Amino acid sequence: MKEICENEKERVLKILKLLEEHYPNATTALRYNNPFQLLVATILSAQCTDKRVNQVTQRLFEKYKGPEDFANLKPEELENEIRECGLFKNKSRNIIESSRMILEKYAGRVPDEFEELVKLPGVGRKTANVILANAFGKPAFAVDTHVFRVSRRLGLSDGNDPLKVEKDLTMRIPEDYWIKAHHWLIYHGRRVCTARKPNCENCFLKDLCRFCSYNF
DNA sequence: AACTCGGGGCA
DNA sequence: TGCCCAGAGTT
Numbered sequence: 001m002k003e004i005c006e007n008e009k010e011r012v013l014k015i016l017k018l019l020e021e022h023y024p025n026a027t028t029a030l031r032y033n034n035p036f037q038l039l040v041a042t043i044l045s046a047q048c049t050d051k052r053v054n055q056v057t058q059r060l061f062e063k064y065k066g067p068e069d070f071a072n073l074k075p076e077e078l079e080n081e082i083r084e085c086g087l088f089k090n091k092s093r094n095i096i097e098s099s100r101m102i103l104e105k106y107a108g109r110v111p112d113e114f115e116e117l118v119k120l121p122g123v124g125r126k127t128a129n130v131i132l133a134n135a136f137g138k139p140a141f142a143v144d145t146h147v148f149r150v151s152r153r154l155g156l157s158d159g160n161d162p163l164k165v166e167k168d169l170t171m172r173i174p175e176d177y178w179i180k181a182h183h184w185l186i187y188h189g190r191r192v193c194t195a196r197k198p199n200c201e202n203c204f205l206k207d208l209c210r211f212c213s214y215n216f
Numbered sequence: 217a218a219c220t221c222g223g224g225g226c227a
Numbered sequence: 228t229g230c231c232c233a234g235a236g237t238t
């Protein structure tokens with residue numbers, strides 16, 4: 001039993017090492033370390049590429065900096081600024097309402113506790129963890145659809161819901177890898193381990209992957 | 217659990 | 228041109 005666990009630990013570390021080799025430039029996808037600006041950028045990132053979010057926020061933050069600038073915007077004004085990110089009506093309303101809550105309830109500061117963050121409209125489990133990890137340097141593993149799918153295929157988790165996957169990943173991956181691993185798994189999920197037709201034949205992880213072991 | 221929001225990416 | 232998506236909220 002102990003031997004199996006040791007082998008599994010080694011397998012996880014090998015996976016991480018290969019991911020690091022192949023995706024050396026994985027950084028925080030959204031540039032902003034300022035908690036509020038990261039919050040806005042992360043809300044915008046739903047169902048949208050980070051490349052486009054960065055384009056939009058670069059413009060946006062030249063005009064509007066902090067929650068006081070967003071709180072009094074008319075929804076239509078903000079909608080026009082963020083239209084290219086899609087889902088703009090929801091995102092606009094959520095950003096404005098979150099800005100107001102941050103001003104009224106949190107004295108203009110983005111809260112640094114998970115339970116408070118998820119009270120903000122537009123902030124769910126994934127967004128809250130992105131902010132905790134990247135803006136506040138707190139231990140958190142953000143699980144999005146790519147992380148969820150790829151982790152399960154790799155056998156990093158057998159969880160059927162994002163929360164269980166999150167717990168498994170935090171158990172199995174060393175904490176100083178969490179932010180990087182988040183981006184590695186996303187890149188891999190987009191480039192190779194896609195939802196419908198994963199390119200297992202050319203995958204650099206195929207020898208270590210549960211999904212491939214089971215299917216080939 | 218299924219539906220909605222939505223412009224952009226990609227085959 | 229049609230399908231899908233680096234989520235979250237509502238029913």
